[in-house]
Amino acid sequence: MNEALTPPLCRFTCAPVPFPFSSGRYFVKLAWAWTLWLLLPFIALTTYELSRSRLLHGRARSALLALRRLCALLVGTAVWFLCTQLFLHVENLTGECSLRAKPGQPPRVYTSKPECHQDGGVWNGFDISGHCFLLSYCAMMILEEVAVLEALAMDRKSKLHVVINVLFVSLCLLTVIWVFMFLCTALYFHDFSQKLLGVLIGLSAWYGTYRFWYLKPFSPGLPLPNIPLSSKKYSYSR
Numbered sequence: 001m002n003e004a005l006t007p008p009l010c011r012f013t014c015a016p017v018p019f020p021f022s023s024g025r026y027f028v029k030l031a032w033a034w035t036l037w038l039l040l041p042f043i044a045l046t047t048y049e050l051s052r053s054r055l056l057h058g059r060a061r062s063a064l065l066a067l068r069r070l071c072a073l074l075v076g077t078a079v080w081f082l083c084t085q086l087f088l089h090v091e092n093l094t095g096e097c098s099l100r101a102k103p104g105q106p107p108r109v110y111t112s113k114p115e116c117h118q119d120g121g122v123w124n125g126f127d128i129s130g131h132c133f134l135l136s137y138c139a140m141m142i143l144e145e146v147a148v149l150e151a152l153a154m155d156r157k158s159k160l161h162v163v164i165n166v167l168f169v170s171l172c173l174l175t176v177i178w179v180f181m182f183l184c185t186a187l188y189f190h191d192f193s194q195k196l197l198g199v200l201i202g203l204s205a206w207y208g209t210y211r212f213w214y215l216k217p218f219s220p221g222l223p224l225p226n227i228p229l230s231s232k233k234y235s236y237s238r
Contacts, residue, residue, distance in 0.1 A: 031131075031181075032080045034174060035138040036073055039145055042167040043069050043223075046148050049160065050224040053153065065224075072209070072220040076141060079205045080134065087128040087198075088113075095125020129189070132198030133205075135182040140206040142175050148223040 047069045051062035097116035113125070146168055186195055214222045 031134045031138050031178065032077070035142065036077070038167060038171050038174060039142065040070065040073060042164070042171060043072070043145060045160065045164055045167070046152060047224055049164075050148065050152055069220055069223070072141075072145075072214070075209060075220060076137075079137070079209075083133055083201060083205065084130055087130050087133070091125040091127050093125075097121040098124055127194055128201070129185060129195045129198030131185045131189070132182065132195045133202040135178045135185070136199050136202035137205050139175050139178045139182070140203065141210075142171050142178075144206075144210050145223055146171055151225050 044066045047066040048062045051065045052059070092112050095113060095116075098121055116122070149164075149168060152164070189195075210222065213219050
C-alpha cells in the first residue's frame, strides 16, 4: 500500500498503527470476537423478552428459546473457523516460497507459509481475503439480528430497555466500523479475485443460514417472531 496515496483515516485503521489495544489490522482479525461479545447478550435478552411478552411463554420455555437462538452464534463460530482454515489450506496448496538459497546449500522446498516466513521468505499463493469474508458475514448477521427490535415493545423507563438500546447502538457502531474496514480492504489489499471470492463466501454463509437452514425446524431459528428481515412489519416502542 502506498502511504502517500492512502487517506489518513484509512492509514490509522488499516495500517499497523497504535490503537488503544492493538493495530487496526489486529482489530479486524478479531472481528468475529467483537461481534460475538455484543450479539450474545443482545440475542439472549431480546429473545427472552419477546418470548415472554409476545408469545406469552413461561420463564423456562423462554430461557430454552433464548438458548436455541444463541446456537446461531455457535454456527457462526463454526463458519468462521472452517472458512479461515479452508483459506489457509488453499493458500498453502497454491503457493510457493520466494527465498534466495544460502551459498553452498541446496534450495529448500517449503510446503507451508509458516515454514517460509520462518526463514524470512515470502509466500506467494492464492490468498482468499479473510477480511472481506468475515466483515461481510458479520455485518449481514448483525443486520439480521437487530431487526428483531421492530417486534419489541417495552417500557422506555425500564432498565432492560436501556441495556438493549445500548447494545443496539453498539452493534450499529460496530457495523459502521466493519463497513469502513471492508472498504479499506477493498481499496488497498488483495487482488480483485481474492476479494470477490471472500465476499461471495461470506454472503453464501449468511444466505445459507438465515435464508435457508434457519427456516427449518431443526435449526437455531430466525430472530423472533421468526419472520425474515425483508418481511418484518412490526414497530419498536422507543
